[in-house]
Amino acid sequence: MTRKGSRIYQIKVTLDNVHPAIWRRIQVPSLITLFELHETLQVVMGWDNYHLHSFLIHSEHYGDPTYDEFDELGTKDETRYKLSQVIREEGVRFVYKYDFGDGWKHTLRVEKIFPAEKGIHYPRCVKGKRACPPEDVGGVWGYEHFLEAINDPEKSERDKYLEWIGGEFDPEAFDLEEVNALLRSTTRDKNRETFSAWSTEDDRFRTTLADVSAAWAQGLPEDQRVVAENLPLRRDTVTLLTYLRDNRVTGTQSKGNLTLKAVHEISEQFVNPPILEEKIGDSVFRIRSEEAVWPLYFVHLLASVSGLVTGGPSRRWRLTPLGEQFLTAPAPPQVWFLFTTWWTQANWAMASPYEFRDDSVLAGFREFTSDHLLDLPVESRMLFEPFADRLIEDIGLVCPIEDQDQARHVLRAIVEGIVVDPLTDFGILIPEQGPHKTLGARYKEMLAFQVTPMGRGLLEAMKAL
Known part of the structure; x- marks a missing residue:
């Protein structure tokens, strides 16, 4: 569905520094926001939206300001700017960056601007060539090495790469019909719950911790009470809840994840702190979103699904009354509560x-x-x-x-x-x-x-x- 008064921008998207070229030609309404353009680019290119992104348009950076913690780039909120506000004429080139670790850079060129055609679903892809590189393959150099390895039976890494990718990879593959079906599905489903992993209803759990504490927690042998007390998952959950109680944390605008500052400060207090950066050779790889830190993400999801916390995209993460009660409960009921959440609700x-x-x-x-x-x-x-x-x-x-x-x-x-x-x-x-x-x-x-x-x-x- 095209918004009333919208014109259509035809844009050629080319993944830089990859040969032979990987590209798409898309048509999008002029009134979509840059965040919606980002969503469209993820679908047509074939990315999985696992990593951070940004736009560079006329020397201005657009994206999620939450991740520009020190305002180093002066990042503008991409949800507040429509495409027609920042680009007004044909021939303009701008940049879309994705996955700051792998460093994928896309050049976008506005080929033409024209009135929307009646009966046409926008956004749509009208042409393209070649498959998107796999996520986390290591950027341009890593992708070249990956292709070389899977196509050479003598390469020692061949089996490892094929197992990692799921058995096969065709760099020439591109299915236009499938891409447009995904675009239609994304447009239709974008406001459903799957758009965000987090539960957002504040009052859906009105129970108390005592209501869910089973007989299991009563008469528990002392050695098992010690196990429950020392269980890292329970202790990490207490760490997360305490941090959210004592600090103001607003979910990122795109997914509602914790900010990188919160990810670092919470993770370092975990029983077994996860690795947030790793040096390989001369390169340092740093995590760029909460989803990349599974121990924290898992605890956060459990807390959200169970009603211990409430929050989401551009909303502050807060403890609920149930979350406050959880912090004061003994260890066995805490473990039982988390387990029943995973088993019955997650x-x-x-x-x-x-x-x-x-x-x-x-x-x-x-x-x-x-x-x-x-x-x-x-x-x-x-x-x-x-x-x-x-x-x-x-x-x-x-x-x-x-x-x-x-x-x-x-x-x-x-x-x-x-x-x-x-x-x-x-x-x-x-x-x-x-x-x-x-x-x-x-x-x-x-x-x-x-x-x-x-x-x-x-x-x-x-x-x-």
């Missing part, structure tokens, strides 16, 4: 390393995971692959990849991501990892796990609800 897909499209499958995960884990003796070593394969078969989980070995690898990774890893965080499982069979000792893979005594009690209490 979308497990958020922990998956691969995209999920069928929510009914996730429902099956909960039921079958509980049954299979309760069948295991406490503190008995269970091999991961047979467990994962049995769970995959019982649920009916499939992966649409022709290479069955690769498909099995993907499915096992999903089980590890949404079952083993989170339940390890809750103290329900103890994992055992070893050297990766394909990639060698430098990389780890899941070998086995065991159910803890506290984990058995939590699963039994959940089953009884």
Whole structure:
């Protein structure tokens, strides 16, 4: 749908310094905001919107000012500027930067401006060439090395890269119909809940912590009380809530994430502080958004879904009355509350390393995971692959990849991501990892796990609800 009075800008988008050229030709309404143009560029190029971005137009920077913490660039709020306000004539060139770590730079040129055609859905892509590089491939140089490696059977990194990318990658691929279908879907769904990971209703949880404290937390053996008290996930949740209580933190305008300042200050107080920057050779790689710091992002999502905090895009993150009560509760009820949130309310897909499209499958995960884990003796070593394969078969989980070995690898990774890893965080499982069979000792893979005594009690209490 085109807004009344809107003209159409035809823009050629070219990814700089990549040969042969990767480009798109798009037509967008003149009255869209620069933030909406960013969303369109993500879809047509094929990016996943994992990283920060900015526009450079007539020497002015536009983006999310939240990330320009010291006002070094004088970043203007992209949600407040329409395309027609900053560009008024044909022939203008401007820049769209994406992923400041990999450093992708796109040159945009306004080819022509014309009246909207009746019956045409805008924005749309009218032409393009070649696939977008994979996210986090390492910029232009990394992409060149990636292509060289996957096309040379003699390269030692070939198998590693193919596994990382999911089995195959065609740099010449570009599907115009698929891109426009995604654009229509994005326009239709942009105001749905999936636009933001955060829950935003302040009053949807009116319960008290006592209402959700099960018999599990009463009469708990002393050794398990100590485990609950020392559980890093619980302690990290207290750290997050305390920080949000004592500091004013406004969610970023695009996704509602914590600011980088808050990410750093909270992370350094975690039981096991996550790595926020890493030096590889002469380069230093720094995290650029909360989503890149999974331990913090996971705790934040749990707190939001459970109603301990409220906030979102351009809204201040605050503790709710339930969040205040959580801070004063004993450790066992805190652990139970967080676990019931994950088990009954959270979308497990958020922990998956691969995209999920069928929510009914996730429902099956909960039921079958509980049954299979309760069948295991406490503190008995269970091999991961047979467990994962049995769970995959019982649920009916499939992966649409022709290479069955690769498909099995993907499915096992999903089980590890949404079952083993989170339940390890809750103290329900103890994992055992070893050297990766394909990639060698430098990389780890899941070998086995065991159910803890506290984990058995939590699963039994959940089953009884």
